[in-house]
Amino acid sequence: MKKNKVSKNWIIRQKRDIYVRQSHVDGFRSRAVYKLKQIDQKFKILKNNSIFIDLGAAPGSWSQYLAEKFNKSQIYSIDIKKMEDIKNVHQIIGDFTDSKVQKDLKKLINTKADVVLSDMAENTTGNKNVDAIVTGELCKSAMDFAGEILSKNGVFVSKIFMGLSFNEIVAEAKSIFKETHVYKPLSSRKESKESFIICKILR
Numbered sequence: 001m002k003k004n005k006v007s008k009n010w011i012i013r014q015k016r017d018i019y020v021r022q023s024h025v026d027g028f029r030s031r032a033v034y035k036l037k038q039i040d041q042k043f044k045i046l047k048n049n050s051i052f053i054d055l056g057a058a059p060g061s062w063s064q065y066l067a068e069k070f071n072k073s074q075i076y077s078i079d080i081k082k083m084e085d086i087k088n089v090h091q092i093i094g095d096f097t098d099s100k101v102q103k104d105l106k107k108l109i110n111t112k113a114d115v116v117l118s119d120m121a122e123n124t125t126g127n128k129n130v131d132a133i134v135t136g137e138l139c140k141s142a143m144d145f146a147g148e149i150l151s152k153n154g155v156f157v158s159k160i161f162m163g164l165s166f167n168e169i170v171a172e173a174k175s176i177f178k179e180t181h182v183y184k185p186l187s188s189r190k191e192s193k194e195s196f197i198i199c200k201i202l203r
């Protein structure tokens with residue numbers, strides 16, 4: 001399909017999408033917020049007075065939600081892209097896979113975190129196998145970091161694509177955490193290979 005036909009289809013789909021429309025009504029920057037809300041409704045993972053790390057945060061709907069709902073918490077948001085500032089959110093611009101970025105983040109927080117969230121994804125290539133592998137690598141990197149920075153009862157949530165590395169990632173999660181679930185929220189598009197891995201309590 002030609003590029004301008006793809007973007008035309010994308011615009012039509014966005015206009016029809018109930019979550020896109022709802023995000024405008026609710027004042028969120030992205031429909032992605034409903035994925036986090038639905039994950040939390042099911043697994044009850046978010047609480048006030050927490051230290052949250054939001055990886056792949058831009059344009060910022062997850063951070064907006066955390067800052068509004070859990071206003072006695074600390075929120076650290078990381079993305080390669082700069083996003084518009086959000087009150088009470090500490091924004092870090094950088095590539096999370098860069099070890100220096102991770103080291104600086106640990107230094108900045110200087111204690112254990114309660115929740116590590118990752119919605120990191122690269123632009124999709126159209127090749128579902130390649131996309132699954134690339135997103136899988138981001139998920140693994142976030143999970144290793146979560147294993148180091150989370151408190152004992154900490155929570156890790158990450159986007160994951162069904163594909164070649166899926167079983168390997170779930171097995172790794174089970175070796176790090178006592179509880180592991182895979183869940184596709186209703187707001188995650190049916191045609192997308194996206195799902196989320198939800199992990200609790202370090203081994």
Ligand SMILES: C[S@@+](CC[C@H](N)C(=O)[O-])C[C@H]1O[C@@H](n2cnc3c(N)ncnc32)[C@H](O)[C@@H]1O
Pocket residue numbers: 029030032033055056057058059060061062063078079080081094095096097119120121122138
């Ligand atoms: C689906 S968007 C996240 C949407 C976000 N959760 C929200 O609620 O607005 C994925 C983000 O991951 C970011 N990303 C991809 N690779 C990254 C990396 N290596 N380090 C940091 N951010 C990354 C992209 O720049 C993009 O903004």
